[in-house]
Amino acid sequence: ELKEEFTRVLTANNPHAPQNIVRYSFKERAYKPIGYVDQTAIHFSLNGNLILKDSDEGRRQSVKSAVSEKPSLASSAVISEETEIKDEEGTEDTQAEGEEEAEEAGTAEEAEAEEAEEPPPPKVKEQKLANQFNFIERASKTLNNPLRERACQSEPTPCKNFSATANQWEIYDAYMEELQKMEKSKEKEKPKAQIAKKEEKKKGRKLTSLESQSDDITKISKAAKIMERMVNQNIFDDIAQDFKYFEDASDEYRNQKGTLLPLWKFQYDKTKRLAVTAISWNPKYKDLFAVGYGSYDFMKQSHGMLLLYTMKNPSFPEYVFSSESGIMCLDIHNDHPYLVAVGFYDGNVAIYNLKKATSQPSYKSSAKSGKHTDPVWQVKWQKDDMDNNLNFFSVSSDGRIVSWTLVKNELVHTDVIKLSAEGTTMQGPEGLQLQTLGCGTSFDFHKKIDYLFLVGTEEGKIYKCSKCYSSQFLDVFEAHHMAVDSVSWNPYHLKVFISCSSDWTVKIWDHTIKTPMFIYDLHSAVGDVAWSPYSSTVFAAVTTDGKAHVFDLSINKYEALCTQIVVAKKKNKITHIQFNPVYPVVIIGDERGHITCLKLSPNLRKMPK
Amino acid sequence: AEVDETLKRIQAHKGVIATMIINAEGIPIRTTLDNSTTVQYAGLLCQLTTKARSTVRDIDPQNDLTFLRIRSKKHEVMVAPDKEYLLVVIQNPCE
Numbered sequence: 001e002l003k004e005e006f007t008r009v010l011t012a013n014n015p016h017a018p019q020n021i022v023r024y025s026f027k028e029r030a031y032k033p034i035g036y037v038d039q040t041a042i043h044f045s046l047n048g049n050l051i052l053k054d055s056d057e058g059r060r061q062s063v064k065s066a067v068s069e070k071p072s073l074a075s076s077a078v079i080s081e082e083t084e085i086k087d088e089e090g091t092e093d094t095q096a097e098g099e100e101e102a103e104e105a106g107t108a109e110e111a112e113a114e115e116a117e118e119p120p121p122p123k124v125k126e127q128k129l130a131n132q133f134n135f136i137e138r139a140s141k142t143l144n145n146p147l148r149e150r151a152c153q154s155e156p157t158p159c160k161n162f163s164a165t166a167n168q169w170e171i172y173d174a175y176m177e178e179l180q181k182m183e184k185s186k187e188k189e190k191p192k193a194q195i196a197k198k199e200e201k202k203k204g205r206k207l208t209s210l211e212s213q214s215d216d217i218t219k220i221s222k223a224a225k226i227m228e229r230m231v232n233q234n235i236f237d238d239i240a241q242d243f244k245y246f247e248d249a250s251d252e253y254r255n256q257k258g259t260l261l262p263l264w265k266f267q268y269d270k271t272k273r274l275a276v277t278a279i280s281w282n283p284k285y286k287d288l289f290a291v292g293y294g295s296y297d298f299m300k301q302s303h304g305m306l307l308l309y310t311m312k313n314p315s316f317p318e319y320v321f322s323s324e325s326g327i328m329c330l331d332i333h334n335d336h337p338y339l340v341a342v343g344f345y346d347g348n349v350a351i352y353n354l355k356k357a358t359s360q361p362s363y364k365s366s367a368k369s370g371k372h373t374d375p376v377w378q379v380k381w382q383k384d385d386m387d388n389n390l391n392f393f394s395v396s397s398d399g400r401i402v403s404w405t406l407v408k409n410e411l412v413h414t415d416v417i418k419l420s421a422e423g424t425t426m427q428g429p430e431g432l433q434l435q436t437l438g439c440g441t442s443f444d445f446h447k448k449i450d451y452l453f454l455v456g457t458e459e460g461k462i463y464k465c466s467k468c469y470s471s472q473f474l475d476v477f478e479a480h481h482m483a484v485d486s487v488s489w490n491p492y493h494l495k496v497f498i499s500c501s502s503d504w505t506v507k508i509w510d511h512t513i514k515t516p517m518f519i520y521d522l523h524s525a526v527g528d529v530a531w532s533p534y535s536s537t538v539f540a541a542v543t544t545d546g547k548a549h550v551f552d553l554s555i556n557k558y559e560a561l562c563t564q565i566v567v568a569k570k571k572n573k574i575t576h577i578q579f580n581p582v583y584p585v586v587i588i589g590d591e592r593g594h595i596t597c598l599k600l601s602p603n604l605r606k607m608p609k
Numbered sequence: 610a611e612v613d614e615t616l617k618r619i620q621a622h623k624g625v626i627a628t629m630i631i632n633a634e635g636i637p638i639r640t641t642l643d644n645s646t647t648v649q650y651a652g653l654l655c656q657l658t659t660k661a662r663s664t665v666r667d668i669d670p671q672n673d674l675t676f677l678r679i680r681s682k683k684h685e686v687m688v689a690p691d692k693e694y695l696l697v698v699i700q701n702p703c704e
Contacts, residue, residue, distance in 0.1 A: 168670050224616055227687060
């Protein structure tokens with residue numbers, strides 16, 4: 001180890017010089033290392049006074065030094081001629097050597113130079129050096145006019161702070177306003193409209209002034225209505241959920257049988273003693289239905305009511321109309337869903353207009369205008385006649401089927417048919433032939449064939465009639481032993497109709513065949529029967545013992561798919577049933593004034609293939 | 610009036626805690642709650658309704674807000690906005 005040789009090299013590198021200098025190059029815009037670093041190490045530096053002989057400064061100084069020597073030589077030679085000047089210059093020379101040596105020497109030199117020129121060797125004229133420190137400036141200032149300020153301030157323009165958000169809808173609103181303004185201006189151009197406008201404006205002003213005076217809560221009616229429905233929805237939340245979504249899964253295990261799930265129950269204080277006599281769904285608003293209240297009891301006849309409920313608000317009716325006589329039947333017009341035709345117990349008919357706020361009927365028949373003499377059991381709207389007048393038919397126990405037409409705000413009646421009971425012409429006094437009239441209890445018009453309709457009577461017969469023939473029937477069916485409560489054409493099978501009666505039976509017929517196709521015995525008087533709107537083979541019937549029966553002919557021809565007690569109390573009889581045209585729901589009315597809404601389970605809703 | 614009856618019915622329903630009518634400026638006109646709570650509700654709900662309406666109309670200017678429901682743990686606040694008024698009902702939904 002000790003014998004290892006360490007070589008030491010003597011280099012000329014400066015150990016203190018940095019080896020990695022990096023400079024920024026603007027050309028390449030980057031930092032570049034400098035390859036060669038200056039290795040010189042300066043150990044000692046001193047600024048000296050030596051000037052190079054041949055440089056400019058050196059030459060100048062050498063000339064000066066040469067000239068300054070000469071006056072001392074030349075003065076001795078030219079003393080006699082210019083003693084005064086020389087003395088001055090000489091004294092000047094000696095005095096101002098330190099300070100103004102250059103200048104005085106320069107002037108002396110010049111003087112000497114001029115003098116020296118006379119004697120031989122001419123010399124170069126020395127330039128006079130301008131001393132920058134001895135600069136004299138001569139300036140003069142003009143008179144400054146005194147400044148005066150005269151200002152005038154105008155009133156600041158009125159400023160207003162405005163802030164708003166520019167939303168889509170604000171833009172839209174602005175455009176709509178513009179549109180309306182344009183339309184109004186167009187209207188104003190017409191002279192007639194101008195006069196009318198003035199009147200309107202006056203009325204409008206009066207109204208607005210009145211409204212603004214009182215803190216009117218009537219404006220909130222719309223909001224209140226929506227709110228009530230929402231509150232109801234919250235309360236009956238589970239029912240609403242059931243209505244929409246509940247499908248009875250146990251139907252699969254029930255062997256084709258179905259159930260009716262009770263949903264809402266509609267009741268109103270004032271109708272507690274009245275029986276539901278008629279139910280009808282509104283053709284336009286599928287959740288709105290009309291209920292007529294009256295009494296079936298011959299002895300106890302009191303007032304009647306017409307209520308319209310909506311499924312959205314089960315706790316209070318939307319519209320309430322009251323009448324003196326019990327309502328026996330009602331029908332809502334298909335095209336004008338605000339017109340309700342009503343038949344009364346006292347034989348009158350009336351039309352209620354839902355759009356008007358009054359609780360009185362818009363048009364009413366009277367004894368003069370040919371009302372029925374017995375209760376009107378059914379009314380049905382017809383298509384508008386040729387003069388575009390509304391008309392409807394009514395059937396009553398007095399044996400007349402009457403067509404009422406609304407002509408110039410009055411109800412005009414025309415007897416269509418008189419139901420003469422066959423074989424009962426009697427010989428009255430003075431040889432008059434009296435015909436006892438049958439009592440019509442229900443009728444139904446054919447869906448497609450307009451003039452064809454069926455009438456059920458109290459004797460149990462069903463007459464097939466035509467609007468064209470006023471005295472003769474097209475056909476008679478010996479249907480039941482007791483009064484026919486309801487007849488109804490099948491909405492799909494155009495030849496089939498159904499009838500129900502208090503003789504405990506429901507019968508299905510083909511109108512070309514005299515005998516019924518099916519007979520069902522329901523063990524209790526049948527109040528009402530209705531076809532379902534979604535299937536041609538499903539129908540429902542209600543009996544006075546509180547049960548609802550649902551049949552599906554495509555599945556079971558002899559038995560009901562569902563027999564369910566709808567009304568709990570024993571004294572309560574069910575009077576009517578109606579299917580909702582859209583939802584799988586039926587409403588059933590009873591004698592206590594209650595309406596129950598039930599949902600059909602899936603088994604009952606099968607569509608025929 | 611009919612509206613009065615409707616409001617009375619709403620108030621009488623099961624679970625309804627309070628009913629309020631607030632005008633367009635946020636001043637309560639009718640209320641069944643105490644003053645301080647009502648004023649608080651009025652101010653806050655007014656702003657929320659305006660915001661909600663602005664949202665709905667911003668997306669489609671032809672649309673408009675009809676109803677606003679806020680379901681919280683304790684109860685449900687329902688707001689029915691109108692042109693000039695706001696109808697507020699606080700209900701305890703039965704569950």
